[in-house]
Amino acid sequence: MSKFIKAALASSVLAASVMGANAANAATASADARANILQQVTVTSDGSDLDFGTIVSGAAASTVSVSGGGRSCGAGIVCSGAFSAAGFDVTGTDGETVSVASDPSVTLNSGTNSMTANIVSSVSTMTLTGGVGSFNVGGLLNVGANQADGAYVGTFNVTVNYN
């Protein structure tokens, strides 16, 4: 991890400029040297998406929720298979405080059928202790009664906001 940060620092955020001052006379000359090291932020997906797993829906509407802590299935729904919350890693300056925001809800569409999911981030603000932090984004999926077949797709926004 630290190697990664160093590499990123070295490769991309070093904007340097050197300004030479003109010599006023032959005997003395002065020059200013300036290097501007910029603070950086990186946001990376940790490889897991928001995944509700395999669900067998029932005759009544119900819900399935997934968070970093686990999955909980509402009455009348059977859940199995692997599931995951979407995970993100943030790197920046040690001790930096950042806020995290996500869309409150998302509509998943399959043709004319739809479901909604509420999106919940595990944190609203976090401190990058040691320059790193991570958070995950889970959701509450609202499964309708006898939810129609289809490929339900949707996108949701997650942003890391700097003060």
Added chain:
Amino acid sequence: MIIQRFKLLRKTCIGLGALASAIALPLTPVQAAGDLLVAPTRVVIDGQRGTEVILNNIGSETATYRISLELRRMTAEGNLEDVSEEQENEIEQAAKAMIRYAPRRVTLPPNQPQAIRLGVRAPEGLPDGEYRAHLLFRAIPAARSVTEQNIPEGGFSIALTPIYGVTIPVIIRQGNLEATAAIANGRLEKKTDGEALTFDLNRSGDRSIYGEIRVIKPGLSEPVMVARGIAVYPEVNQRKVVLPVPPEVAAQLKGNVSVEYYEPANAGGGLIAKTDMVLR
């Protein structure tokens, strides 16, 4: 009816993602698009001089990024909230109108940085004050391939694709602006995941304040806690600051401490406000 798990988008990311992607069972070729680096994390423009922000693709695949100007408002809790178009006020509209930036869409191969140029064109007769918008960098998700959309008969799949990114504030100051701050109401609060040092930051004046909080314990030369990147924007006169306290620091914080608010080093590093308090 069976919903079959069907992951449409898989990602890996260099280094960081190696472990995680192993857990995420990459059964199909992995696809990483959208990991990004942005520097600097804050832009303040005084006068007409422009600047630039560096965007780097740190993912393992070519990605297309969109850069846009957004509005955010600080809440009393210190969070930044979206501002919809109907809610925009005159100051926010003026900020959006005077900030020029390019390019607004860029496709980058892995490890390819791109400078986004930023400039300001202030209209004539612009009232003195601080104007701010937030520059949002995010990747446009790659289109899914047809094969990935095939689903088994009699089931259905769920695919929720996150579009993730970073916002940094772009602040324009017009005229001679002043602001002061004060720290009040410091206390330790019990949270579900440990203790948090909580206090109010009060602001007065006609611009935002920004800096880092240092918690100093008498007799110790190093601060016991440092939190950087704490701002109070002009739309609020007071915000709450909640700093999670690591367990190893919690015991040290009890008793007399001094909470100090400093400007960042590149803005002079001066003391903005300081309050002694007793924490229990």
